[in-house]
Amino acid sequence: xxxxxxxxxxxxxxxxxxxxxxxxGEYSKTITLNLPSTNLGQQIYFNSDTELDNAIIKTIExxxxxxxxxxxxxxxxxxxxxxxxxxxxxxxxxxxSREVISQMPLYTLIRSLNQGKPAYFCLDNVIWQNCYIExxxxxxxxxxxxxxxxxxxxxxxxx
Amino acid sequence: MxxxxxxRSQIVEFKLAGTITTGKRYYATDIPNLSRxxxxxxxxxxxxxxxxxxxxxxxxxxxxxxxxxxxxxxxFKQEFMYQIPAFTLIRFNNAGLIVLxxxxxxxxxxxxxxxxxxxxxxxNESVAMNLYYDLIx
Numbered sequence: 001x002x003x004x005x006x007x008x009x010x011x012x013x014x015x016x017x018x019x020x021x022x023x024x025g026e027y028s029k030t031i032t033l034n035l036p037s038t039n040l041g042q043q044i045y046f047n048s049d050t051e052l053d054n055a056i057i058k059t060i061e062x063x064x065x066x067x068x069x070x071x072x073x074x075x076x077x078x079x080x081x082x083x084x085x086x087x088x089x090x091x092x093x094x095x096x097s098r099e100v101i102s103q104m105p106l107y108t109l110i111r112s113l114n115q116g117k118p119a120y121f122c123l124d125n126v127i128w129q130n131c132y133i134e135x136x137x138x139x140x141x142x143x144x145x146x147x148x149x150x151x152x153x154x155x156x157x158x159x
Numbered sequence: 160m161x162x163x164x165x166x167r168s169q170i171v172e173f174k175l176a177g178t179i180t181t182g183k184r185y186y187a188t189d190i191p192n193l194s195r196x197x198x199x200x201x202x203x204x205x206x207x208x209x210x211x212x213x214x215x216x217x218x219x220x221x222x223x224x225x226x227x228x229x230x231x232x233x234x235f236k237q238e239f240m241y242q243i244p245a246f247t248l249i250r251f252n253n254a255g256l257i258v259l260x261x262x263x264x265x266x267x268x269x270x271x272x273x274x275x276x277x278x279x280x281x282x283n284e285s286v287a288m289n290l291y292y293d294l295i296x
Contacts, residue, residue, distance in 0.1 A: 007261060010262065011161070011201070011259070011262075014201075014262075014293060015164055015166070016163065016164055016166070016201050016202075016259075016262070016293065017161040017162060017163050017164055017259060018161060018162070018164055019160065019161055019162075020160050020161070020162045020255075020256075021160075087208070087209060087210055087211055087212045088212045088213065090170075090211070090215060100169075100192070101167050101168075102165060102167055102168040102169075103168060103169060103170045103215065103289070104165075104168060104289070105170075105206055105210055105211040105289075107206075107209070107210040107211065108204065108206070108210055108250055108251075108289070111255075113251060114250060114251060114254070114255025115254040115255045116255070117162055117254070117255030117256065119165065120162060120163065120164040120165060121164065121165045121166075122164045122165070122166055123165075123166075134215065136211075136212060136213040136214070136215065136217075137212045137213045
């Protein structure tokens with residue numbers, strides 16, 4: 001018999017936590033973002049993605065150069081960022097009215113540095129083209145770098 | 160083992176303004192997103208420069224966490240989390256687990272960090288933290 005305290009039940013009912021190692025999302029997608037230039041405070045927006053706009057985002061992972069050296073963006077091979085560069089950029093997630101839902105330093109989204117544990121999300125109102133990565137420190141970045149992002153999600157019609 | 164699900168998050172800062180002194184409190188900068196009464200905070204994660212070099216407001220993040228403790232106050236001014244070592248709140252130090260809090264409405268500008276050791280801390284750096292929250296009806 002499982003005994004669940006009211007506090008744990010509250011976390012479960014509100015989807016504030018879940019077991020590590022469980023199914024992350026029904027689908028997985030890799031997104032590459034290139035750096036057209038490297039200016040301080042530059043906000044690099046994602047391209048429109050209807051699939052993700054109609055999805056519930058379950059995890060977001062930043063892949064670094066020690067895990068995958070290169071990433072491909074529109075037939076160009078880019079150098080995946082290192083963990084050091086990940087500490088200098090931030091992911092901002094927004095909804096349709098451009099309200100900021102979440103600000104996440106890229107470093108904390110690196111799965112391999114968190115003993116394999118992904119960062120779980122439950123985001124059902126994201127407009128992907130309103131989301132961006134912001135450069136908070138440009139030292140070390142080059143236009144040959146690319147951000148390698150992996151997103152897992154459920155389609156809204158599944159839930 | 161359970162890990163936190165992010166519904167909403169917000170970076171908050173405790174700016175170490177002026178000369179840094181042992182025992183001194185530095186309060187959080189106000190964030191309108193978290194000032195609403197329908198916001199409950201249920202998780203927290205702290206960053207040093209290794210995880211976040213600069214805050215979105217342009218402040219350099221502290222390079223060490225070992226001389227800092229964090230206190231959270233709720234909307235009744237109760238110090239419900241008193242002097243947690245900053246090191247404990249770093250996800251990387253907890254095998255990827257984010258620290259869960261009993262969900263509460265907090266009074267952000269009453270939350271503060273206390274300096275226990277000034278080594279490697281510099282004036283006008285910031286202690287940066289992500290608060291994970293949800294909206295309640």
